[in-house]
Amino acid sequence: MSVQFVVTPVHLSFKESILTKIQKLPHKNLVLGICGGIAAYKCADLVRRLKEQNFDVRVVMTQAAKEFITPMTLQAVSGHPVHSELFDAEMEAAMGHIELGKWADYILIAPATANTIAKLVHGEANDLLTTLVLASQAQVIVAPAMNQQMWSNATTQQNIKNLIQQGIILIEPASGVQACGDVGVGRMPEPADIANMLADIAFQPQTLKSKHIVITAGPTVEPIDPVRFLSNHSSGKMGYALARAALQAGAKVTLISGPVNIQPPKVDTFISVTTASQMFDAVKQNFDQTDIFIGCAAVADYAPDKVSEQKIKKKGEQINLLLKPNPDIISWVGNQKDKPFVVGFAAESEHLQQNAIKKLKTKGLNLICANDISQPGVGFNSSSNRILMIDDNLDETLLETDSKDNLAKKIIFEIGSKIIN
């Protein structure tokens, strides 16, 4: 299994439509594993949509799945016999489970039940589907669907975290009215959306293949004394989304991150730092092997001049905290002689364009991604953003409000096309 990420639908209208590329691409082999949840009824449509996206689909069903949709329906839509028995001499003679595992480029489990998810976490292999997963090198993608209470259960959530850590891609369940009448998160996304996401994963152009990209992300935390610090609200979501998109585009990724509360993607090298000065050291250490540098971290501009060894006592009167400027990491990178392709971010509360252009020039950037933090719902700590990209020819591209994952894909695509040209 290769990279790890959580996917959401990407808008294909950006620059060259990925769909146009798909039409030129050969088929990819996909095993669709169907578990016993009510959403299984959507799988006939899912098979059709996957075939439209150039996947050759073979279906594997758990015993419980057959209670919700018949193998005959899935055989008719996939055009292949449906597999469900681990010990079926006839099937094994046609295409055995080991062979099926080797054949697959992707194993999509949709709907993935809490039970099968738990089995995957522990490497159980007591039915055809779980055995197949263990016996295959294919990238596994799970689309969980279950009652909202089962989904939010702490054990399920821990299992999901473990799966992501194992390198399995998660397609997050949608929210809404459930078959049982509950309302909440746990619905299987629409088949067309899942098929689009799969196409996105399988047919993503490898625009950054064999490039080493170094990304800084999250805040820096500057200690004042053993218990207090200076920092900011950066969540790390944008930097982590860029790391995921870069992995998808075939890059070797080094992610240098300040303290955040989100799960890091499974990058080639993950370096955890606290202060700006530690982040700067990590960037310098990697500099010689960096082809692309993205400074997405919200680096604290100042740090306390001296860190007090003991907790500063309350005295009931004003105190002064002397601050010293932190190194400007991206400026250092952008002003080196043999610099990589340098991409910076600018969070601005006024004069977005002018301030971004000023930073682009003074910091020696090739591309700047500016966002207006005065707009509600975008930027810091939010899951979505709206970005104005300006390159070193001062050409501008506005990326309308979208999820950070989708924006990251567009930014990585833009970097890829600039590096090739």
Ligand code: C5P
């Ligand atoms: O000057 P300002 O902090 O607004 O610029 C933001 C850009 O500069 C971001 O790309 C950020 O990662 C980078 N930066 C840096 N080191 C600093 C401050 C900002 O790399 N000390």
